[in-house]
Amino acid sequence: MPSYKLTYFDACGFGESARMLFHLGGVPYEDVRLPTINAVPGFQSDEFSALKDKTPFGRFTVLSIDGFDLAQSSAIHRYLARKFGYAGKTPEDEAFADSIVDQFNEYYASLHPYRDAVKTGKTMEEVKQIHDKVYIPAKNLMFKILTRILKENKSGFLVGDGLTWADLVVADHLYTLTNLKELDPEDPIHLTLRKFQEKIFNLTELKDYIETRPVTLV
C-alpha cells in the first residue's frame, strides 16, 4: 500500500473530505495539521513560508503519495475518491460529481472578499456590508442549485444512488455553516440542506469518524 501524507491546516475546509475518504477507504495516512494562524492573510512565519515554498504550487492542501506531492484539494479528493470507490459509478456520474464540486469551488472562491474582511479586522459594519453584498447572494444561488439537484435525484445523495466525494465536500461545508450560524432553521431550503448534511454525517461508514475526529470550528 502506498504511504500517504496529507498536509493542511488544523481545520476542516479543503482537507476534511480527504480525511473522510481515507476513513471510508480504511486506509491509514499521516494527518499533518498546520497551525491555522498561518492561513490568516498577512501573517506568515519563516517556518511556514519555507514549508509553502516546497509545495507544488506554493500552497496547501498537499497530498504526498509515496513522495509524489499532489496539490489542489479537488484533484486530491478526486484521486482518493477514485481509489476508494467514491467518485461515481459511471463516467457520467463522475463528471456530474466533478461539475458540482467545480460549481461549489466557484461559489467558495467568490466568498473571498467576505472571508478576508473577517480575517483582516474590518469593522463589524464593514463586515456586515460585505456579508450582505457578497455572501448572501452567492449562498442563495449555490443553495438553490443544491436543493434542485437533491430534489431531482431523489436518492438523498447528490449523484446517483450512493455516496460520492461531492456529498462529502458539500456536507462538510454545510456543517461549517451550521457552526458559523449561517443556516437559518426557519428557512425551508436551509433546513433541507441541513438534513442532507446530517444524513451524510450519520451514514454507518462515517458516523464513527465524525464522532471521534478532532473538533475544529471551520
Next chain:
Amino acid sequence: MPSYKLTYFDACGFGESARMLFHLGGVPYEDVRLPTINAVPGFQSDEFSALKDKTPFGRFTVLSIDGFDLAQSSAIHRYLARKFGYAGKTPEDEAFADSIVDQFNEYYASLHPYRDAVKTGKTMEEVKQIHDKVYIPAKNLMFKILTRILKENKSGFLVGDGLTWADLVVADHLYTLTNLKELDPEDPIHLTLRKFQEKIFNLTELKDYIETRPVTLV
C-alpha cells in the same frame, strides 16, 4: 456512439479544449456558438436569459451527451479527455493534470476584476492600473509554475510523456495571450511558454484542426 452537443460562446475560452478533444477523438459533435455579446457583464437578451435558465447551473459551457446536460468546463474537458485517451496514463498523471487545470482556473478566476474593467468601459488609465495590480502578478505566478513543470518534466508536455487536456487548456490560453499581445517576445519565460504553445498547436493530430477552425480573437 452518443450524440454530443457543445454550447459555448463564439470564442475559444472555456469551450476550445472540448472542441480540440472532439477533433483528437475523431468524434463528431454539434458546435453551438452563441454570440459573444451575451458574455459581456450587464448585457442580456431575453433569448439568452431563457437559454441560460435551462442550463444545470445557469451558465455556459454545457455539453449535452444524449440529452444529459453537463456543466462546468473542466468537468466537460476531463470527461472527454478520459473518453478519448487524453486524461493521463496513470491515476497519478490524471491527478497531476487535474491539479494543473485547477491551478489554472484559480489564476484565470483571479483575473475577473481586469476582464470586467475591460468589458464595462473603464478608462484606459483605470484598466492599466488593474492590469498592473491584478493581471501581471497573477500571470507571473502562473507562468513560473508552468515553466517549472515543463523544465522538470522534460518531455515537452506538462504531464508524463504525451498530450493531455492540461496541455490543451494551457496552450489555448497562451495563444489567446499572444493575440492580446500579453506575451513579451523578449522575456525568456514568455518565450518558453510561447514555444510550448506552438509545439502543441503543431502536433500532427491537431495542426489540421487549428488551421481550419473558426478564427476568434479570444
